[in-house]
Amino acid sequence: MWWREPVTSLKGIGTKKALDFQKLNIETVGDLLNHYPRLDSYLDYSKVKKISELTTTNEKQFFAGEIFRLSDRRSGRGSSYAVITVKDDTDFAEIFLFAAQRYQMRFFKPGMQLLVVGKVRAGTAGKMVSEAFIQVVDSNEAASGLGILPVYALAGSLKQGQIRTAVKQALAKAEKYLPETLPEQIIAERNLPDRLTALRNIHFPESFAKLEQAKQRFIFEELFLLQCGLLYYRDHIKESKAGLKHGVDGDLLRAVIAALPFKLTEAQQQAWQEISLDMQDSKPMHRLLQGDVGSGKTAISALALAKTAENGYQGCIMVPTEILAQQHFETLSEYLTPHGLRVELLTGSVKKSKRKAILEDLELGEIDVLVGTHAVIQDDVAFNRLALVITDEQHRFGVAQRAKLSDKSQFAPDTLIMTATPIPRTLALTVYGDLDISVMQGKPIGRKPIETLCYTGKKRPSIYAGMVRQVQAGHQVYVVCALIDDSEGGLQARSATEVYQELKYSYLKKIPCALLHGKMKNQEKDEIMRGFAAGEIKVLVTTTVIEVGVNVPNATLMIIENADRFGLAQMHQLRGRVGRGDEQSYCVLLTDNDSPGTLERLQVLRDSDDGFYLAEKDLEQRGAGQLFGLRQHGLPDLYIADILQDMDILIEARELAKKYIQNRQMLHEIEQALDSQFDKRFQRIFYS
Ligand code: ADP
Ligand code: MG
Numbered sequence: 001m002w003w004r005e006p007v008t009s010l011k012g013i014g015t016k017k018a019l020d021f022q023k024l025n026i027e028t029v030g031d032l033l034n035h036y037p038r039l040d041s042y043l044d045y046s047k048v049k050k051i052s053e054l055t056t057t058n059e060k061q062f063f064a065g066e067i068f069r070l071s072d073r074r075s076g077r078g079s080s081y082a083v084i085t086v087k088d089d090t091d092f093a094e095i096f097l098f099a100a101q102r103y104q105m106r107f108f109k110p111g112m113q114l115l116v117v118g119k120v121r122a123g124t125a126g127k128m129v130s131e132a133f134i135q136v137v138d139s140n141e142a143a144s145g146l147g148i149l150p151v152y153a154l155a156g157s158l159k160q161g162q163i164r165t166a167v168k169q170a171l172a173k174a175e176k177y178l179p180e181t182l183p184e185q186i187i188a189e190r191n192l193p194d195r196l197t198a199l200r201n202i203h204f205p206e207s208f209a210k211l212e213q214a215k216q217r218f219i220f221e222e223l224f225l226l227q228c229g230l231l232y233y234r235d236h237i238k239e240s241k242a243g244l245k246h247g248v249d250g251d252l253l254r255a256v257i258a259a260l261p262f263k264l265t266e267a268q269q270q271a272w273q274e275i276s277l278d279m280q281d282s283k284p285m286h287r288l289l290q291g292d293v294g295s296g297k298t299a300i301s302a303l304a305l306a307k308t309a310e311n312g313y314q315g316c317i318m319v320p321t322e323i324l325a326q327q328h329f330e331t332l333s334e335y336l337t338p339h340g341l342r343v344e345l346l347t348g349s350v351k352k353s354k355r356k357a358i359l360e361d362l363e364l365g366e367i368d369v370l371v372g373t374h375a376v377i378q379d380d381v382a383f384n385r386l387a388l389v390i391t392d393e394q395h396r397f398g399v400a401q402r403a404k405l406s407d408k409s410q411f412a413p414d415t416l417i418m419t420a421t422p423i424p425r426t427l428a429l430t431v432y433g434d435l436d437i438s439v440m441q442g443k444p445i446g447r448k449p450i451e452t453l454c455y456t457g458k459k460r461p462s463i464y465a466g467m468v469r470q471v472q473a474g475h476q477v478y479v480v481c482a483l484i485d486d487s488e489g490g491l492q493a494r495s496a497t498e499v500y501q502e503l504k505y506s507y508l509k510k511i512p513c514a515l516l517h518g519k520m521k522n523q524e525k526d527e528i529m530r531g532f533a534a535g536e537i538k539v540l541v542t543t544t545v546i547e548v549g550v551n552v553p554n555a556t557l558m559i560i561e562n563a564d565r566f567g568l569a570q571m572h573q574l575r576g577r578v579g580r581g582d583e584q585s586y587c588v589l590l591t592d593n594d595s596p597g598t599l600e601r602l603q604v605l606r607d608s609d610d611g612f613y614l615a616e617k618d619l620e621q622r623g624a625g626q627l628f629g630l631r632q633h634g635l636p637d638l639y640i641a642d643i644l645q646d647m648d649i650l651i652e653a654r655e656l657a658k659k660y661i662q663n664r665q666m667l668h669e670i671e672q673a674l675d676s677q678f679d680k681r682f683q684r685i686f687y688s
Pocket of ligand 1: 580
């Protein structure tokens with residue numbers, strides 16, 4: 001198919017330019033057509049003025065003309081500049097090119113037709129145009145006006161004109177053959193433009209009305225195929241194996257609950273009830289457990305694991321980091337081993353001989369609970385009768401990774417996904433498909449709320465002095481930075497490396513401190529984390545690696561540097577690392593950005609301790625894309641749809657998708673549509 005050809009098959013694109021296209025993730029002609037213009041910045045050349053109509057108010061205006069003369073001139077002060085004199089049938093104008101702009105002169109020749117955007121004022125010899133953006137057009141285009149021109153994201157040395165020319169060539173191929181990618185019935189019912197019309201109009205719109213229709217079509221198409229993929233994938237998994245039934249809670253489970261070092265909160269009891277009933281059903285559980293940081297999800301996972309063991313099966317909990325795996329292993333061992341269950345830890349750093357022993361026992365069914373990182377989905381890990389799969393902090397795992405773990409079971413295992421990322425309910429439903437959701441609101445009682453303070457960097461010295469006082473009082477401190485080191489493009493932000501160096505030789509000269517970040521080796525990270533958990537390290541200068549689940553109750557102060565660079569929900573999660581013990585804890589947000597909006601935004605965090613509310617604020621302020629990277633969820637990127645903004649369409653698309661997935665004939669239409677897509681991003685969900 002022509003759309004799978006490399007971009008170098010287009011005229012004017014050689015291997016060197018292809019590299020620039022690659023930076024935009026454009027490799028094929030189809031990718032190029034999927035590279036939609038920046039949606040809010042088309043240039044409206046449809047109102048091209050005659051030169052005589054240009055006002056000399058120094059405002060930017062568009063006009064067309066023919067090159068009459070090119071000249072190089074020299075100013076009184078001796079600097080040279082270039083002038084292009086253009087004419088149309090009404091008047092002349094002079095375009096001034098200064099300094100670096102002058103290099104363009106070599107592209108121009110008298111007689112060429114130009115389209116010009118520039119600031120126009122009255123000059124000595126007629127209208128004078130500066131800051132001009134000049135495009136050479138052929139005479140037909142100039143005569144008809146250029147209509148509405150796309151503005152594309154650029155990379156490397158690419159120019160707008162080059163992308164436009166390339167897209168035009170690609171569109172010419174599409175004119176000859178372009179299969180439809182939405183069922184005809186949907187197009188007719190929703191009154192959408194056909195694919196070719198939409199494609200033409202998203203790149204070179206005939207009018208803004210046509211552009212709008214084109215957008216609507218592609219938004220619908222993306223959301224529809226996304227939903228078809230998700231629903232299909234889930235049905236497919238559900239059908240392939242039998243689920244299994246757990247019995248009602250028995251003696252073992254009652255003993256585990258009774259021995260917990262605390263009484264379950266109401267929210268925990270409610271969540272446990274829901275999970276327990278799911279497990280007793282023969283239909284496999286697919287449940288998302290959302291609970292704010294510190295709401296006590298680990299205990300719930302322990303109960304589910306105990307229940308599966310009580311029924312003679314195995315359970316596995318997969319977490320994204322070694323540190324977290326270690327902590328869960330310790331907690332779960334404490335809760336479960338006294339009741340005769342065997343809990344083992346499997347991570348990348350487990351020694352070979354130990355690993356071999358674990359794998360053997362796992363396969364023999366002698367291990368009840370396996371706690372681990374990605375190491376648990378490696379090919380040689382085999383269970384005896386895996387019936388429960390739990391992932392913690394789910395947003396770090398993709399759909400495919402979870403499926404890989406489930407595939408290690410001869411049954412359709414019960415699945416529990418625990419996350420502290422508060423996702424608005426509608427969004428969760430639509431993006432996770434038909435997952436059931438349990439929400440644990442609130443936290444175990446008796447915790448003091450964390451006091452949150454926001455300051456500008458001027459206060460830094462007194463904040464650091466406060467840090468030293470906390471340490472002297474026997475407590476521990478996190479200092480969290482947005483960047484690891486300056487190589488990450490640390491323009492104005494204080495990187496962790498920098499802050500660590502600075503503190504180590506000043507405030508923390510006599511205080512044991514350490515640097516911890518994601519670029520370090522796992523072993524090194526673990527060592528530092530162990531040191532901090534053991535209280536040997538007093539101050540940890542770190543990044544968001546710390547976000548996930550670490551539990552050090554003696555830490556009472558968190559300082560977040562460049563707080564304006566973080567999302568509110570993210571800082572809320574970070575903040576959850578303190579306030580885990582009995583002492584009053586503090587979170588200090590520092591920012592060097594003194595724009596009025598910044599402190600206001602940070603104060604939202606000071607005033608609220610509700611992760612769901614904060615997530616919604618984030619959505620308002622930053623849009624879905626940032627908070628909710630689809631790719632992190634193992635889902636394809638959307639080029640034009642926005643799952644929040646286009647929520648209404650998403651819901652409609654979902655309803656239609658349900659119909660299409662259930663009907664063989666209709667499903668076949670979808671399969672064909674997937675095949676004719678310019679890329680395979682949706683196809684991948686179907687066949688993953
Ligand atoms: P998260 O939901 O963030 O994973 P954890 O499971 O780590 O939360 O629990 C946070 C802390 O709260 C732990 O120290 C845990 O022992 C404690 N905890 C959990 N449930 C209760 C409860 N019902 N009462 C008192 N403390 C609890
Ligand atoms: Mg947790």
